[in-house]
Amino acid sequence: MSNRILIYGSYGYTGRLVTEQAVADGLDPIVAGRTAAKVERQAVEYGLDHRVFSLTSPQVVAEALEDVSVVLNCAGPFAETSGPLVDACLETGTHYLDITGEIEVFETIAARDEEAENAGVTLLPGVGFDVVPTDSLAAHLADRLPDATHLSLGFQGLDEMSPGTAHTAVDSLGEGGSVRRDGTIRQVPVAHDVRTIDFGDGPTTAAAIPWGDVSTAYYTTGIPNVTVYIAQPERAVQFMRLSNELGWLLGTRPVKSVLHGLVDRFVDGPDKTARAEATTYVWGSASNGDETVVSRMRTPESYEFTAQSALHLVERVRDGDAPTGFQTPAGAFGKDVALAVDGVERTDE
Ligand SMILES: NC(=O)c1ccc[n+]([C@@H]2O[C@H](COP(=O)([O-])OP(=O)(O)OC[C@H]3O[C@@H](n4cnc5c(N)ncnc54)[C@H](OP(=O)(O)O)[C@@H]3O)[C@@H](O)[C@H]2O)c1
Incomplete structure (x- = not known):
């Protein structure tokens, strides 16, 4: 398995911020999404590798992730997009992160904890401002x-x-x-x-x-x-x-x-x-x-927080710092996880 990162939904509002930040951080991500013209334009603009695929065929999604270490899903509503990507990640041994805030999505992914453990995969939804x-x-x-x-x-x-x-x-x-x-x-x-x-x-x-x-x-x-x-x-x-x-x-x-x-x-x-x-x-x-x-x-x-935080956690997961199975941000990385983002301050009363 390579150590490549793929950003799905990379050309949406938040995906664009994440991609810009990833390029600034020197991460060289693969940009991806279902609309060819949008992915291609972004790939050319930043000089990045790209993949065009929708989430309708499980086989196509799994093929697109075969050599990918970590997927960051920025394509919402995640109730629609998380299932196919998680299925493919469990098949290809790819770690899955997203920026969902939807309760049912967290619960659905949490229910796949054992499958993820068995596949040696980390499932870490909610790496943006929420939550x-x-x-x-x-x-x-x-x-x-x-x-x-x-x-x-x-x-x-x-x-x-x-x-x-x-x-x-x-x-x-x-x-x-x-x-x-x-x-x-x-x-x-x-x-x-x-x-x-x-x-x-x-x-x-x-x-x-x-x-x-x-x-x-x-x-x-x-x-x-x-x-x-x-x-x-x-x-x-x-x-x-x-x-x-x-x-x-x-x-x-x-x-x-x-x-x-x-x-x-x-x-x-x-x-x-x-x-x-x-x-x-x-x-x-x-x-x-x-x-x-x-x-x-x-x-x-x-949204600034989301871009920085998501990429910080993507890098930690890619580097093998996260436990496998379903994880929450602080469950995986401890109570100071948000403090890694520039400008965050915490005070106790
Ligand atoms: N947790 C947080 O803190 C946080 C922060 C920011 C955003 N979000 C969430 O992130 C999501 C994206 O927000 P945004 O403002 O960036 O959205 P946006 O600008 O509307 O972009 C949405 C992206 O998702 C893709 N997409 C939507 N449905 C899809 C599907 N069924 N299959 C494949 N791709 C699909 C779109 O591709 P096409 O253009 O090709 O349709 C586009 O790339 C929202 O759900 C938002 O609530 C969460």
């Missing part, structure tokens, strides 16, 4: 309070979405929220809990959302009760709650189709200046009923 900083903070809080039974995590500063993030959000409309209770993922209404959180700049309103850590934090820490919050203005929280009432409508195909069309027309993702100027704040609290510990993190803008 590296929060997973890292969860592990840190569990370390500070080893008998914690309740974990709350939150973040502030995701102001602008990329097209793929917006499409994934549209796909999840009408599905409600999720939390982990007594070790089991439970369905709840969106924004079923609204609270005040101090992310480091004074108290602000935050609402519960079905973020990836509802799945991953349990694997990393064993804490059986997990809720994740996003800072939102009151008006946005009211809209989130309204979406519970309108779930039957928002979840229908015609409405989603209109919303996907609006995303295609109007969502470009944050530009270079916006990415350079923004900061993201992460907060976490662990409690055992008697005692509560709180820690915070500041990170670069979320």
Whole structure:
């Protein structure tokens, strides 16, 4: 097996950032995706090897990965793309990483742990902003309070979405929220809990959302009760709650189709200046009923963080630093995993 890295979905918004960073880091990745014109243009622009393949034929996907050490999947929605790539990776002995934040995707990949162990393959979904900083903070809080039974995590500063993030959000409309209770993922209404959180700049309103850590934090820490919050203005929280009432409508195909069309027309993702100027704040609290510990993190803008973090973990997996089987970022690399990204700071209250 070579030590080559293949970036699938390399020409999407996030894939492009990852590819640019990989080239700057001298990683010489293979760029790949299903649309020939887009892959070829990017390959020529950066002088990289490329592969064009869709994910419909298992044989074609496996052939494309035969000599690849690590795949980084940047093509979302990952509910559609992760299955075929994981299947192929298990067949070819290729390590699989992606930047998903989708709870069902984490759970589906986690269920393949034994297969991955047997194949000597690492399956490491969630190497972007969702879930590296929060997973890292969860592990840190569990370390500070080893008998914690309740974990709350939150973040502030995701102001602008990329097209793929917006499409994934549209796909999840009408599905409600999720939390982990007594070790089991439970369905709840969106924004079923609204609270005040101090992310480091004074108290602000935050609402519960079905973020990836509802799945991953349990694997990393064993804490059986997990809720994740996003800072939102009151008006946005009211809209989130309204979406519970309108779930039957928002979840229908015609409405989603209109919303996907609006995303295609109007969502470009944050530009270079916006990415350079923004900061993201992460907060976490662990409690055992008697005692509560709180820690915070500041990170670069979320897409900048994603590009750096994903490549850092790709390199560590390629270099043989990760255990095989299903892994979470902090489960594989410890509680300081997010601190490897330039500009990340963690503080304890
Ligand atoms: N975890 C995190 O922190 C984080 C950060 C950033 C993004 N994301 C997620 O990453 C995903 C991509 O976001 P983005 O804004 O970069 O998206 P984007 O600009 O819309 O690009 C999507 C990419 O995925 C490819 N793709 C989509 N469906 C596919 C399929 N069925 N088979 C093969 N390729 C497929 C597209 O290829 P074509 O153009 O050929 O269709 C394109 O390359 C989203 O799900 C987003 O939520 C997560």
